[in-house]
Amino acid sequence: MSEERETRLLMISPSSRLTPEMLARNIHSMGVEVGLKETCYGCLIEGRRESVLKVAEMARKLQGNSVFSKRRAYRMGDPVRCRAQHGTRPGYSQLEAEWAALPFIEAGLDALDKGEKYKEIPAKEKLSVEKLIEICEVKL
Amino acid sequence: MTIKIAQLSCGTEYSSVQYEIDKAARSVGAKVVYPDVSAADVEIAVERFGFRPRSNQLKLMIARAVQLADGNYAADAVFITTCFRCAEAALVRNEIRWFIQENTNLPVVTYSFTERLKASQLLTRMEALVTIVTRKELLARERQAGITAGLDSGSSTTKAVIMQDNKIIGKAWTPSHNVVESATHVLNEALAQAGLEYKDIEAMGTTGYGRFTLGDHFKDKVKLIQEELTVNSKGAVWLADRQRGEATIIDIGGMDNKAITVRDGIPDNFTMGGVCAGASGRFLEMTSRRLKIDVTQLGALADKGNWRNAKMNSYCSVFGIQDLVTTLGDGKSFEDVAAAACHSVAEQVYEQQLQEIDVRRPIIQVGGTSLISGLVTAVGEVLGEKPIVPADSQFIGAVGGALLSSGFL
Amino acid sequence: MKVFIDPPNSLILFDLVERFGHEPLSTMAALQERIDNIEVDMPPMNVTLDDVVSGLKYAGIEVPSGVRGRLAVWGPMIEEADAAIIVDDPPFSFGCVGCERSELMVKYLIKRRNIPALRLTYPNSEEEGKAFVGKIKEFLEGLQ
Numbered sequence: 001m002s003e004e005r006e007t008r009l010l011m012i013s014p015s016s017r018l019t020p021e022m023l024a025r026n027i028h029s030m031g032v033e034v035g036l037k038e039t040c041y042g043c044l045i046e047g048r049r050e051s052v053l054k055v056a057e058m059a060r061k062l063q064g065n066s067v068f069s070k071r072r073a074y075r076m077g078d079p080v081r082c083r084a085q086h087g088t089r090p091g092y093s094q095l096e097a098e099w100a101a102l103p104f105i106e107a108g109l110d111a112l113d114k115g116e117k118y119k120e121i122p123a124k125e126k127l128s129v130e131k132l133i134e135i136c137e138v139k140l
Numbered sequence: 141m142t143i144k145i146a147q148l149s150c151g152t153e154y155s156s157v158q159y160e161i162d163k164a165a166r167s168v169g170a171k172v173v174y175p176d177v178s179a180a181d182v183e184i185a186v187e188r189f190g191f192r193p194r195s196n197q198l199k200l201m202i203a204r205a206v207q208l209a210d211g212n213y214a215a216d217a218v219f220i221t222t223c224f225r226c227a228e229a230a231l232v233r234n235e236i237r238w239f240i241q242e243n244t245n246l247p248v249v250t251y252s253f254t255e256r257l258k259a260s261q262l263l264t265r266m267e268a269l270v271t272i273v274t275r276k277e278l279l280a281r282e283r284q285a286g287i288t289a290g291l292d293s294g295s296s297t298t299k300a301v302i303m304q305d306n307k308i309i310g311k312a313w314t315p316s317h318n319v320v321e322s323a324t325h326v327l328n329e330a331l332a333q334a335g336l337e338y339k340d341i342e343a344m345g346t347t348g349y350g351r352f353t354l355g356d357h358f359k360d361k362v363k364l365i366q367e368e369l370t371v372n373s374k375g376a377v378w379l380a381d382r383q384r385g386e387a388t389i390i391d392i393g394g395m396d397n398k399a400i401t402v403r404d405g406i407p408d409n410f411t412m413g414g415v416c417a418g419a420s421g422r423f424l425e426m427t428s429r430r431l432k433i434d435v436t437q438l439g440a441l442a443d444k445g446n447w448r449n450a451k452m453n454s455y456c457s458v459f460g461i462q463d464l465v466t467t468l469g470d471g472k473s474f475e476d477v478a479a480a481a482c483h484s485v486a487e488q489v490y491e492q493q494l495q496e497i498d499v500r501r502p503i504i505q506v507g508g509t510s511l512i513s514g515l516v517t518a519v520g521e522v523l524g525e526k527p528i529v530p531a532d533s534q535f536i537g538a539v540g541g542a543l544l545s546s547g548f549l
Numbered sequence: 550m551k552v553f554i555d556p557p558n559s560l561i562l563f564d565l566v567e568r569f570g571h572e573p574l575s576t577m578a579a580l581q582e583r584i585d586n587i588e589v590d591m592p593p594m595n596v597t598l599d600d601v602v603s604g605l606k607y608a609g610i611e612v613p614s615g616v617r618g619r620l621a622v623w624g625p626m627i628e629e630a631d632a633a634i635i636v637d638d639p640p641f642s643f644g645c646v647g648c649e650r651s652e653l654m655v656k657y658l659i660k661r662r663n664i665p666a667l668r669l670t671y672p673n674s675e676e677e678g679k680a681f682v683g684k685i686k687e688f689l690e691g692l693q
Contacts, residue, residue: 060564068561070563070564071581083176086173096178104673104675107679108672112686116679117683118676118684119679153645154622156597156601159593197647224614225613226613226650228649255614
């Protein structure tokens with residue numbers, strides 16, 4: 001199965017009303033043959049690539065745009081990755097940080113669904129010398 | 141009890157060396173762990189630490205060090221390691237080491253690796269970390285009791301010592317060839333000096349590269365097989381009668397060097413040089429051979445010379461020695477060349493290693509090379525204080541073995 | 550199309566590329582191949598000595614091993630990519646992306662391949678999130 005094996009993590013945005021338990025229940029009820037493990041951030045799923053992709057696709061549509069997914073190199077429960085074995089590996093902090101930004105991505109996807117046009121956000125520019133002089137003089 | 145060694149590192153997993161680190165730790169009954177940090181802790185930790193590297197993995201190292209310093213994560217020892225040749229990581233590695241030592245009592249070892257690192261290179265270091273944690277009581281022993289022997293199987297020489305009631309009553313050394321034969325030879329000689337027989341020995345301790353082989357060969361007597369970092373430091377403080385207070389022990393060996401700091405005779409930090417002939421006793425041996433003198437004459441010659449007169453463009457044992465010979469051809473004196481060779485080794489040891497530890501006074505120089513007075517002078521010049529060289533300084537490992545093994549009687 | 554993502558382990562980028570119908574090229578996939586198929590077991594990453602040596606293709610021997618090992622994983626993916634999405638100065642990039650020097654080299658290798666590339670910064674608000682997602686969608690649609 002190694003060539004076809006795919007392990008994925010499904011992560012729930014912190015702004016979602018979905019809980020990992022609800023997500024797990026939903027996946028069970030999809031009737032697709034995948035292994036599943038509930039985690040603090042969502043679920044880990046593992047199985048044949050096509051089944052895993054199918055579940056990921058369906059999970060993304062469960063509750064607005066609040067479920068996200070990426071592949072994982074290691075099998076579910078691999079002791080090499082397991083936090084309980086030796087503490088967290090660096091990738092954990094990465095996930096934790098991206099998790100916090102998911103509501104902004106969710107907002108972006110929701111806006112697309114509604115057909116909203118995004119606004120170009122101008123990059124912050126440095127204060128011009130003229131402007132600085134102006135401010136200084138006002139203060140004086 | 142599994143000893144938890146907290147690893148603070150960058151690059152190990154992408155240099156094919158993490159497996160080797162884990163393997164080395166496992167083989168000495170330890171386990172590598174990573175202090176837990178949350179992403180939010182990282183920024184706070186970096187701010188507090190005050191060094192802001194560009195690489196985020198280095199920030200994570202800092203955050204993990206802060207967790208250890210604050211006692212939020214329980215570990216027994218610390219291993220700090222980063223890629224060789226990475227300047228950013230080298231700065232962080234060293235500052236983290238300071239930080240851990242200032243804020244915890246954990247033994248620390250630092251290492252910069254290349255992709256060629258093998259578990260065996262880390263073994264002695266990992267073993268010493270574990271010994272310091274698990275054998276604190278044994279390491280606190282200050283007096284030898286009964287009749288015990290110590291065997292030190294080094295890369296250049298093999299040494300034996302017989303001790304009775306806290307005194308050396310027999311000692312011998314020989315150049316190393318076959319591990320067991322060399323050891324048997326020196327042991328018999330030391331026993332003869334002591335007027336004793338093998339059966340009189342109550343306990344024996346082995347150390348050095350051949351410690352396991354000897355431990356197996358003399359298994360009826362051997363009570364202690366221990367790496368040379370902790371054993372040598374015990375031998376050194378016993379010989380120098382500096383069992384209390386602080387000291388730094390410098391042992392420039394035939395193949396690698398050790399610099400160990402001790403507090404009340406118990407090592408709390410150490411560095412061990414990689415294999416570089418230019419920073420070892422081997423350099424002086426090779427120089428002597430090229431000068432066609434015996435290595436024992438080199439020290440006295442060096443004391444009469446001035447290293448500044450002999451120009452060396454390289455520290456390397458091949459090119460550096462070539463430079464010295466060329467200098468000789470230019471009409472410089474043997475004395476100056478000998479002094480330059482000693483200075484070169486001292487400077488290399490200083491540059492490669494001594495900056496990794498907090499050198500504490502007094503400095504005790506030991507090992508066979510401490511008999512080369514010119515080298516001791518050179519080390520003193522480089523460090524700003526002349527080291528103490530105790531009598532029988534070449535027997536530290538054997539003395540340490542005899543002293544510590546008496547703890548099992 | 551195959552889209553290289555940078556940071557190559559990003560959940561957000563992996564998800565969005567896939568969601569919009571393309572194939573993300575990620576560290577996860579490259580490492581899975583090593584974990585599942587390589588005979589030599591060098592956990593945790595299975596980046597082997599051979600990998601680090603093959604990284605010499607991208608950087609010389611005077612470059613630290615960790616940089617060469619990382620480039621050995623990412624380099625072939627960059628060579629295979631049809632396009633790339635790069636997030637500049639990610640505030641969070643730990644693990645495989647934790648080395649700044651390797652990251653600089655990745656951006657340069659993408660530039661040298663001359664493939665379509667989108668450069669962004671991570672969003673810090675909903676408005677920025679909308680622009681972030683909108684731009685990625687436009688970029689990916691433009692590839693077809």
